[in-house]
Amino acid sequence: MLKTLKIAFPLAILSLLLFQACDNKNGNRFPISPELIENNSELVTYGKRIYGNSIATASRGYFRNMEEEDIVFGQEVMNKNDWGIKFILTELEGDTLSEVYSTQLLEGSLKKNSILTVSVNTLGRDLLYYDSRDFFLGNSGGEVFIYLFDFKSQIIYKGHLYILDDGIPNLFLNGYSRNNFADTIITEKMTAMFPELKKTQSDFRFEY
Numbered sequence: 001m002l003k004t005l006k007i008a009f010p011l012a013i014l015s016l017l018l019f020q021a022c023d024n025k026n027g028n029r030f031p032i033s034p035e036l037i038e039n040n041s042e043l044v045t046y047g048k049r050i051y052g053n054s055i056a057t058a059s060r061g062y063f064r065n066m067e068e069e070d071i072v073f074g075q076e077v078m079n080k081n082d083w084g085i086k087f088i089l090t091e092l093e094g095d096t097l098s099e100v101y102s103t104q105l106l107e108g109s110l111k112k113n114s115i116l117t118v119s120v121n122t123l124g125r126d127l128l129y130y131d132s133r134d135f136f137l138g139n140s141g142g143e144v145f146i147y148l149f150d151f152k153s154q155i156i157y158k159g160h161l162y163i164l165d166d167g168i169p170n171l172f173l174n175g176y177s178r179n180n181f182a183d184t185i186i187t188e189k190m191t192a193m194f195p196e197l198k199k200t201q202s203d204f205r206f207e208y
Contacts, residue, residue, distance in 0.1 A: 029096055030050055030099075037071075043060075044056070044057065055074070056110035057073065057113070058073055058074070060117065063089065063126050063127070063149075063151040064125060065125055066124060068091060068093075070089060070100075072089050073090065074110050074130075075087070075088060075102075076110045082105055085108045086105055087128065087130075088101075109135045112132065112135035113131065125150075127149060127151075128149040130146065131144055132145045137163070141162070141165065141167070142206070143162040144193075145159075145160060146160065146161065146189070155176070157182035159171060159173050169190075169196060170204070171197050172199075172201070172203040
């Protein structure tokens, strides 16, 4: 699966532009029954009715404040021009779901994943954690894409774990993800998967 290896030098670019605003005035409001909200599989089915069969996950949480619950749909994009994943934030207002915004296309897959709602007390809101598990890993190495979404601040904290021929898992965090709560969360999650990992200041990218 893995082809030519390309080197990407350390990046410290903010991820603020990875979100796209949606205008609710354009009719992005959908009726929803309370029963659907309590059932994750039903939420995914509901998301498919709204956005199509590319919806693969649904996550509940207080992603902007602790008073109003939100739902985030995960979308798998696969066509001749693009592949990757997107996450769509919707706000729950009684029996109505309103689209707020979505991320731009990100590297990853929802065929295998770990998606968790993470509470951060110092922020006073939840974050959404994603990693691609072993979907991009093979016998000779591979990679794991990691994202931590702060929907209120519209920031994506990004990590990238890669394994080369030496078999050592290397964890790279972009500059905005270092030495803060995002660093702690991502490092703990990846250490649970790869106890022998080491952190690195340089990133490597595989070409598929």
